[in-house]
Amino acid sequence: MTTTSASDDLDRWIRNDFVALNTRLEEAYFAADAQILHGRPELETVKRRIGSEGAELVGRITESGAPRSLPTGDDERYELLGSVGFYLGACRRHEIEGPQSAAWPLAQLLGSSLGVVPRFVFAHQVLYNRAVGDTFRTFTALDDERAFLLYNGLSMLAYQRTAAALRRVPALGVSSPLTAYLLREARSGLDDVLDLGRTLSKTLDVDRFFLNIRPYFKAHRVGGVEYRGVNGGDFAAINSIDVLLGLCSPYDPFYQALLTEKYPYLPPEDQALLRATGTAEPLLDAFVREATAGPITPQLRDNAELFLTVCRLHGAASAFHHHRLVVPFLQAPAARAPQEQGQGQESEAADLTTSGPPLHVVMGTLARLVDLRTARQRPGTDGGGSARPSLDRLRYALDAAPRSGLRTDDRSTDDRSTDDRS
Ligand code: HEM
Structure with missing residues (x-):
């Protein structure tokens, strides 16, 4: 048996029997309104099948000659890691202990x-x-699992489209007519993120997410090391947008810690993009510099208005994520849920989130990100790290300068209110 056919067998199992077995368990948990059930013989048989069938299939790949004959392409190896990871994630979710160490x-x-x-x-x-x-x-x-992955995945593509457009702006300068095109592309990407988030919030069932989807994302051990769970933020585009816009700073220790922590959880190509974060001048600084030096040309004005719209949309998408996704789909059901078996209050709270810290700490981190992205200065703080003063300076410079001539492009002046989006 070659590694390829052994990998194909694992892939086929993950796509078929594995799905059927997990679904059977999830339907039983859901019917009992439980996060997991123990001691029911028919369910224990299903759990044992997941553990042993997966271990056997992964074992065949190992026996067939790895590492000599692991796929040479990074993409294939990454896909295979995903298949092995699906198996390990399911073992963790159903609290299957033993056979998974073979993987x-x-x-x-x-x-x-x-x-x-x-x-x-x-x-x-x-x-x-x-x-x-x-x-x-x-x-x-x-x-519900399909919808969760579909709308999340589309949102990530929309964030990536936005980041790709913004990354090209520094080479063109903030007063270029080509920059107007890129900023419109960024705006359209963030519009999509908001629309997709709204669709997800209307489509996903809270209990299904909480009882049957979230538990697969838990932290688990591989060998002697515990790795934190799946986090929807493990991609580089969100941070490229934060930093390129100038709403978050890679010199801010709070933000720096987030980047460092997520690095090994990113796919290889995103790691390279994350390393490049912070190497270009933030667009906000460039706009402030050029607008305050004057004159404010029609193109610079249009681009600056568009830029402010992009910043508002980025903040609105972050606020939507917090208030319309994380709070109703995680924080609210967590407050209602009984403790998971055999776990203390603190470890239960950590288990609900994926990054390890208790839920209230994760909520605090997410809230701080919302503040940074919406450039909100919290009352009673010095607003350290907030982009608000620079945004206000740019707005003031635009309002104070006389408007000269016609706008360069009607489409670029659209300054839709985003108040309703969060
Ligand atoms: C029901 C839907 C969702 C829930 C319950 C949810 C929940 C969470 C939670 C709890 C975290 C913090 C993870 C931790 O540190 O433990 C997080 C992070 C994150 N999520 Fe979601 N999320 C949802 C949908 C989405 C969608 C659609 C996106 C869009 C791509 C997204 C993007 C992010 C990002 C970028 C982060 C990293 C923190 C940040 O940079 O803002 N999430 N999410």
């Missing part, structure tokens, strides 16, 4: 060959998840 050496080898953590991350679920017969890999056959 640790392969996960570690794949992770170290790629420079990433040896577990599945959100990118494996959405951005590096090849569809076969219209269907991408999922843990279950539940419609």
Whole structure:
């Protein structure tokens, strides 16, 4: 048996029997309104099948000659790490102990060959998840899981489109007519993020998410090391946008810690993009510099108005994520949920989130990100790190300068209010 056919067998199992087995367990948990059930013989049989069938299939890959014959392409190895990771994630979710250790050496080898953590991350679920017969890999056959991955994945693509446009602006300068095109592209990407978030919030069932989807994202061990769980923020574009706009600073220790922590959880190509974050002048600084030096030409004015709209949309999307997704889909059900078996209050709270800290700490971090992205200065603080003073300076410079001539492009002056978006 070659590594390729052994990998294909694992892939086929992940896409078929694995999905059916997980779905059976999830339906039983959901019917009992429980996060997990123990001691029901028919369910224990299903859990044992997941543990042993997965271990056998991964074992065949290891026996068939890895590391000599692991796929040479980074993409194939990353995909294989995703398949092994799906298996390990399901074992953690159903609290299957024992057989999954057979998959640790392969996960570690794949992770170290790629420079990433040896577990599945959100990118494996959405951005590096090849569809076969219209269907991408999922843990279950539940419609809610598919919708969660679909709208999350589309939002990530929209953020990536926005970041790709913004990365090109420094080379053109903030008064270029080409920059207007790129800023419109960024605006359109963030409009999509907001629309997709709204669709997700209306489509996803709170209990299904809480009981049947979230538990697959938990932290788990690979070998002697515990790796934190899946985090929807593990991609570089969101940070490129933060820093390029000038709403977050890579010199801010709070923000720096987030970047450092997430680095090994990113796919390899995103790691390179994250390393480049902070190497260009923030657009806000460039706009302030040129607008205060004057004169404010028609193109500079149009670009600056568009830029302010992009900043407002980025803040609105972040506020939406916090108030319309995290609060109703995680914080509210967590407050209602009984403690998971065998866990103390603090570890339960940590288990609800994916990054390790208790829920209130994660909520505090997310709230601070919302403040930075909306440039909100909290009352009673010195507003350290907030872009508000620079945004106000730019707005003042635009309002104070006389308008000269016609606007360069009607489409670029659209300054839609985003008040209703958060
Ligand atoms: C039901 C839907 C969602 C829930 C409950 C949710 C929950 C969370 C939680 C709890 C975190 C913090 C993770 C931790 O540190 O433990 C987080 C982070 C993050 N999520 Fe979501 N999320 C949802 C949908 C989305 C969507 C659609 C996106 C768009 C791409 C997204 C983007 C992010 C980002 C970028 C972060 C990293 C923190 C930041 O930079 O803002 N999430 N999410």
